[in-house]
Amino acid sequence: MEVVIAKNYDEMSKIATNIIRDQILKKPNSVLGLATGGTPVGTYKELVRMHKQEGLDFSKVITFNLDEYLGIPDDHPERYMNFMKSNLFNQINIRPDAIHVPTNIWEHVEEFCQWYEDEIDKAGGIDLQLLGIGPDGHIAFNEPTSSFASRTRVKTLDESTIKANARFFNNDESKVPKYAVTMGVGTILEAKTLLLLANGKKKAGIVAQFIEGPITSMITASALQLHPKPIVVLDEDSASDLKLKDYFKWVYSNKPKKYLEEQ
Ligand code: PGA
Numbered sequence: 001m002e003v004v005i006a007k008n009y010d011e012m013s014k015i016a017t018n019i020i021r022d023q024i025l026k027k028p029n030s031v032l033g034l035a036t037g038g039t040p041v042g043t044y045k046e047l048v049r050m051h052k053q054e055g056l057d058f059s060k061v062i063t064f065n066l067d068e069y070l071g072i073p074d075d076h077p078e079r080y081m082n083f084m085k086s087n088l089f090n091q092i093n094i095r096p097d098a099i100h101v102p103t104n105i106w107e108h109v110e111e112f113c114q115w116y117e118d119e120i121d122k123a124g125g126i127d128l129q130l131l132g133i134g135p136d137g138h139i140a141f142n143e144p145t146s147s148f149a150s151r152t153r154v155k156t157l158d159e160s161t162i163k164a165n166a167r168f169f170n171n172d173e174s175k176v177p178k179y180a181v182t183m184g185v186g187t188i189l190e191a192k193t194l195l196l197l198a199n200g201k202k203k204a205g206i207v208a209q210f211i212e213g214p215i216t217s218m219i220t221a222s223a224l225q226l227h228p229k230p231i232v233v234l235d236e237d238s239a240s241d242l243k244l245k246d247y248f249k250w251v252y253s254n255k256p257k258k259y260l261e262e263q
Contacts, residue, residue, distance in 0.1 A: 001224060002231045003211060003248040005239045009199045012235045013042030016130070016197055019231065020047060021056055023128045023193070029060040031120075033129030033188070034088075035140075036065065036080045039197050040130060044088040051092045058094040062123050064116075066131070066140035066188075068102040069177035070109065070154065078168045079104055102152070102181035113152040113181060120187070129191035133198050136160045137206050137219030141182035144218045148226070150184030185223050194227050199235040207234060208241035 006012040020043070023030050034040075050056040068080045076082065081101040089099055100119060103112045120126060131139050136158050142150065143158040157165075162176045169175035188194065198207050210221035211232065217223075224230040239245055 001211060002252075003239075003242070003244075004231065004233045004252050005245065005249055006233060006235050008235050009042055012197060012199055012233050013040075013046050015233050016040075016043045016195060017046035017050065019195055019233075020128065020130070021050055024056060024058070024061060027127060028057065029062065030127045031062045031064065031123045031125065033126040033131075033183075033191055034063050034065045034084065035130045035132050036067070036083050037132045039132040039199060041087060043130070043197065047088065048091040056092075058092045061094055062098045063094065063100060064120055064123075064126060064183075065101040066129075067180050067182035068104050070104060070106055070179040070181060072104050072177050074104065102183075109154055109181060113154070116152045116181075116183075117187065126191035128193045128195060129188055131188070131194060131196040131221075133196060133203060133206060133210065133221045134158075134161050135164050135202065135206060137210055137221050139185070139188060139196070139221045139223070141180040142185050142188075142220040144220070146185055146217060146220050148189070148217060148220075148223050149186045151187050152181065152183050155180055155182050185217075185220050189223060189227055192229065194224055194230040196221065196224060196230065196232045197234075198232070198238040201237040201240065203238040204241040207232075207238050208243070212243055 004015055006015055051058065065080055065084060072079045084101060102116060103109060133139060136144055138161065141155045141157060143155060157178055157180060162173050165176050166173045210219050213222065215222045215225050
């Protein structure tokens with residue numbers, strides 16, 4: 001696992017954005033897996049800046065978001081489709097028909113989940129999947145004990161996730177939807193590159209566990225240990241409990257130049 005430790009949130013976001021930019025430059029019709037939550041907001045801001053100031057072109061890019069709340073009203077600002085429009089899609093030149101965010105409605109949800117998996121396959125699979133990590137170690141909404149073979153499906157949110165996400169719902173836990181459609185761990189593991197971001201002291205414990213602890217479905221982010229190309233970009237605070245912190249810094253600062261250029 002490649003672990004990059006940035007000075008702070010802004011540097012973390014810039015490193016992540018450069019990885020995404022390089023992916024798009026290498027393959028203009030890249031299939032990107034996208035994430036929501038507080039963590040990637042700085043990355044999306046920087047991508048928008050690159051589009052506006054440097055002409056980063058999204059016209060051939062295809063996107064699939066990880067998850068969506070079920071039952072959330074269509075016009076709710078925390079509906080992930082709306083979050084993505086305001087933070088990214090409305091500010092770049094992506095084709096509307098290239099955007100995929102899971103459904104927010106219960107009707108035909110099982111058929112939807114199968115359709116979503118099929119669309120990812122038809123697009124040729126995800127080239128680069130952006131991920132955050134929840135306080136319980138989840139990736140997407142794959143809560144503890146989610147099977148590592150799981151596919152896109154309905155999940156019930158863990159109470160710790162509802163508590164953590166209440167900040168986006170006026171701190172009212174009763175307003176946070178209890179259910180979501182989420183890509184499975186198995187779906188995520190099929191992406192060619194995984195790029196997980198974490199920042200802040202609150203994430204330090206769970207970050208150390210998923211990177212240095214055992215592979216366990218109790219912490220679904222630990223499934224990254226099974227992936228051929230996982231990149232984790234942290235800020236100093238979220239990296240503070242890592243035993244191998246100095247090693248990771250040493251490896252990154254000694255990365256062969258040619259290899260860095262190819263990344
Ligand atoms: P956050 O959420 O980016 O808002 O911390 C991450 C997650 O729950 O996956």
